[in-house]
Amino acid sequence: MNSAFSALARRTKEPPISWLMKLTLERPNLISLAAGFTYNESLPVAATRELADKLLASAKTGRSALQYGSTGGDLELRRLTANRLSELDQRPYDPDQILITHGSQQLLYLVSECLCDPGDVVLVEDPTYFVFLGIAQSLGFHCRGIRTEQDGLDIEHLEQRLAALKKAGEINRVKFLYLVTYFQNPSGITTSFAKKAAALDLLKKYEHAAGHPIYLLEDAAYRELRFAGEDVPSAPNPERLIYAGTYSKPFATGIRVGFGVLPEPLRTVVGRLKGSHDFGTANFLQQILSAAIASCRYKEHLTGLRKRYAQTAEVMARAIAEHFPEAVQWEKPRGGLYIWAKAPANVATGAKSKFFQAALKGNVIYVPGELCYADDPSRRKPNHEMRLSFGGATELNIREGIKRLGSLLEPFK
């Protein structure tokens, strides 16, 4: 007898990092530079306690927090979000453009579901966020990688790929360009405003041939985790921009609240789908966050968190400078949670590589770079990179983990 699975379920494979997570659980002494966890000691326990206590101190606010909300999200949280984005981007936002989601991950899923049929094409960065690749696998759309530079997408390569897709008669399958625009997961790069604008212009040029809008999905999950340099406004065309933000990483990952800013008619249809998924994100979480933002607890926490990550990033950067051979390329981070280290091309870093196995034996793990590349028949996946997270580990473990990896890289000097 066959399974009763849908085509979607049959396409859905085990996620490539589940074995990494298993390893972490099985080996209590493992130093994980793989997990994108936030630093445990930084979590806002006292602030959340105070906020929850205040919210639940009166029957009026308490009941409102514990009752069903609306599918689109708490109006106050949408207002605060619109205000915050207006400040950051210096242009007006309306609460009605905003949809509150169960983490920004849920927005990525809903938007993908709303735009992509099996066989459709989404352009992504090379490398990109690996969980997004899992969504593509389930929904059956194809991701095509665009090369990246220090300030984001290689615009020429984007143009080449769009031209090639048009020539191949596939431009009508291109639905959006997915970019992690701030302190990218995994590479750490931030896309410049000029490149966002250039990308939007290019996409616009191909819309006529496509026969439909081609959107830019800006995943701004790490925007708030900036500890050096200036903020960059989001992409300048609200008609084509889908913006995904989150309050989980900047505040508490156990309080899972993200949001999207979407143009119509996407906002309406994604909202309906959200209704079918769960008819709205848990109201209690939304109201805790509203209270955190309105009371400045959110800002205070974020200030501390940025300092903390600036420090652990510095610890990791110093350790790398000290212990890694010079042939390894990397950049000092200005935000986010990751350093992307490119070993020489002859050092394979994949899960089955000698290097990864040796690291595991030495009780250190990282995310193998190859997991962050789309299945794209037009190129081989690079297999000599590592995503190193300075988000979750202690300073001691960061130093020790990098030192161990460095000694394994020594023979390749």
Added chain:
Amino acid sequence: MNSAFSALARRTKEPPISWLMKLTLERPNLISLAAGFTYNESLPVAATRELADKLLASAKTGRSALQYGSTGGDLELRRLTANRLSELDQRPYDPDQILITHGSQQLLYLVSECLCDPGDVVLVEDPTYFVFLGIAQSLGFHCRGIRTEQDGLDIEHLEQRLAALKKAGEINRVKFLYLVTYFQNPSGITTSFAKKAAALDLLKKYEHAAGHPIYLLEDAAYRELRFAGEDVPSAPNPERLIYAGTYSKPFATGIRVGFGVLPEPLRTVVGRLKGSHDFGTANFLQQILSAAIASCRYKEHLTGLRKRYAQTAEVMARAIAEHFPEAVQWEKPRGGLYIWAKAPANVATGAKSKFFQAALKGNVIYVPGELCYADDPSRRKPNHEMRLSFGGATELNIREGIKRLGSLLEPFK
């Protein structure tokens, strides 16, 4: 230019109750017997305050609650859930069979996504839960209604439909039978154990022709809201049973946590999809519920809630007995949130009916019964029923609302 929408998005229409919700918001004096809200004054504000405070009083438990959890859900909550189900059903449950979700609604979506391709068939009760019909619309599968009796499904009708589907060469498209088995939304009926077992036997009989398992999805959302009679164990075949439960309605709807019990390989694949949707339900909510269950706060709250609903159900039942003509058929509820009232066949109750419009003019609304029927070409949708909720309104409003509806029914005596 066309939209860039996927087939799924193009199928997704405005949910039939969004206009009902809009009405409620626009008219502050409206008595809503439509909403499935829980009673505002019953929400466990003090208990949640105490639980959150305790959880966040220590850095250790606080940080754990505010950190990412695992995709499948908090182990302690899965253990407590397994224990509770073992007690209720008098058979063993394993925490590994359980998946924690963002409300039981999310489980319905995930299971549907995992099993149904467009054109597939799901058998449902006539009438059924209307939000499930919205999922079917988006995912493009067809719902086919099975008649119901006082103790659940009309088993003969189920057999007829299965036989007809087999004859039509469509039995391979049948993926599951969806039943709201306790105090059904909207009809209030509870499916007997014998009928669940009989339904499973019948489904089993057709599996060979289908070429794959045919599951029973038991939506037990209202199981805990029983205030009269005995509990009924869930269906007796764990190999074919998908069980959806929730902690939201019995505790606090703003704390959105549901769960599923699924046989393999469904549990694994639905878990992977959950990973793509949101990689796990907010940990903070799960740990509050774990603490509530472990500390008996959950049980205490539920005891009070049952009393409350027993009372408002009694108020509604008395008002109906007093004010509705005898020609209207209804049953005194033993649990859940709804009374299903069947007016004489000549009283149309749909959204555009004179009766509904007159009710609206009199500032009372209910859910028109026709919304609870699948689009099924084999019969006309009944259009003379109403779902009346005693869950959200005050006793005064329940009495007044029923009185007004009664006076509108008067001419039909």
